[in-house]
Amino acid sequence: MDFDWGVISADEHDRIGALHEPLAEAIRRLVDASLHSGADAETIMAARQTIDEVTEMLERTPTDRPRVLRHEGTGLPVVWRNPAVGRHNPLAPPMETHHDEGRVWTEFTLGSVYEGPPGLVHGGICALLLDQLLGEVATRQLSKPKFTGTITLKYLRGTPLGPLRGEAWVEGHEGYKTYARGFLRDAQGITVEAEGVFIMPAWARDA
Template sequence: MDEMMPHSHLPAVGVADDEPSLAGVIAEDVAAWCRRLSSTLLEETGESLLGKLRAEADILRTLVDGEGSVVDGQPQAPPYRDRKGRLRNQTNPVTSARNPVAPPMALVGSDGESEFSVVLPIQYQGPPKTLHGGYVSVLLDETMWHAVRTALDGISFTRELTVTYERPVPLGVPLTVRGRVTSTDGRKTFAEGEVLAGGEVCARASGLWIAPRR
């Protein structure tokens, strides 16, 4: 990558300052519905597709009305305030429960290491039954950046990312994506990572992250 790509676990889209928690829960329920709908559109055809779309339309009406949502529940990805005090939605396309593009992935990480677990459905397909190679890079970039984030005080930007594909990454099975910091040099942080399926490494990556000048 020739240009540095900014990362933010909390990308910015403005929302109402007084959004109730139920609205956030409903938003995430609808995002999950969108993911399910995407799979239906890609897996079904003919009358089976039409029947499932009608059923999904009824489910959407129920979700928007708040029926079935936990009234006193809290969203997984609630709005947050940026450094200027503005309220923002969490829009990360890999991890945000509010973004229907995101799987989303479950993360653990600390002290320069991170690990995601995820099962990816058909909407991420490249070759049949196989994860699209570009999305493999997205998963590695996100996971390695999280490793960098746990090791640094502040934000960082992807400067370089090199991915080596060892074997196809399967869909519909548990995947583990790992990242770790390997070294630092001033504002530069180097990291590496891999995607595993069934204990086998499917792809590896190494990269460089740059912290902005203060």
């Protein structure tokens, strides 16, 4: 299950990002507005028509870029489409990860688009974000092919909407397995803990 990787230069990466990241942010704003709008039927029908027109405009020219890309300067995968951290994916929370001394950390804010119980982040969103954080640290910024084998979460209390911090680190290795732990927290302390096992697939071991 190897991939035909394309390579993208730093300049091209930045050029495309400057186009698509604001587009993704505009769509996030649209989603949030659609949840909170109290507009009348006529306004909503007009908005739907405009959205359909914009969608058709974007659909006219599909991308010809390879589905999987590596950054020419860093050698790391480009994860624009990733639903947890993809900077071009409007579904992804506004989360940017940082790597420092064997740990990955992030600080971000979640709004009501990610709400489960009133005022709290949906538990599945917490799981998505922690799977991403543990996976990044287990794969050294996604540079090593390893997939989630198991992930276990312990919800200590509800995770409030608003400013949050996430961290993850590697606990150890055993053959083709990497063990990682992490958490989400708000200003009052940890809300969710996670531990996971990440496994290198057979095709990568042979390589």
